[in-house]
């Protein structure tokens with residue numbers, strides 16, 4: 056397994072395994088219908104976002120969501136610094152998520168962004184970026200809580216990388232239950248003959264053909 060920073064730098068994403076058990080996945084997916092955990096529910100078709108339903112967690116986050124968010128952030132912060140350096144961006148990130156969130160909150164971005172999404176047959180998620188204000192962290196993560204083929208068919212995770220003055224590249228993943236995809240929030244440094252340029256990335260989900268697909272989204276900047 057290649058180092059996380061090499062994989063992220065070369066591809067703009069990485070797939071992590073063995074971060075949570077199948078029981079963790081089950082427990083987390085059960086949270087979708089729990090009352091009182093959420094600050095906002097979005098019916099995607101009402102906003103032109105695609106089709107499906109998602110909910111933003113409220114603080115305090117469920118313990119496992121909070122732990123995953125902290126642990127991943129600590130691993131990713133030094134890589135985020137490296138990216139910003141390559142792209143000539145001045146911002147550097149503390150390795151402690153709480154310190155970064157304090158910076159977000161002081162800038163008026165104080166609403167939690169971790170979310171849980173549920174798609175049934177016919178649902179999909181339009182290609183998008185998750186920006187919620189000026190401040191953002193260059194990586195985010197999606198935790199796959201359902202098992203393809205057993206729980207649902209279709210519903211591939213799709214990323215599109217825009218290449219300046221060239222046609223875009225699509226990346227399609229079908230991760231196993233319990234895997235985590237870490238990917239570029241906004242743009243990644245891509246090497247050219249004249250140094251690094253900003254390759255804009257967007258992500259979405261192809262149509263679920265049958266069954267139910269539930270995922271957990273971990274976004275590290277809070278929302279205005």
Ligand SMILES: O=C(O)CCC(=O)C(=O)O
Nearest residue numbers: 172185197212260270272
């Ligand atoms: O359902 C998915 O796999 C994608 C969710 C998503 O767009 C996100 O967590 O930001």
Ligand SMILES: [Fe+2]
Nearest residue numbers: 183184185258
């Ligand atoms: Fe998203």
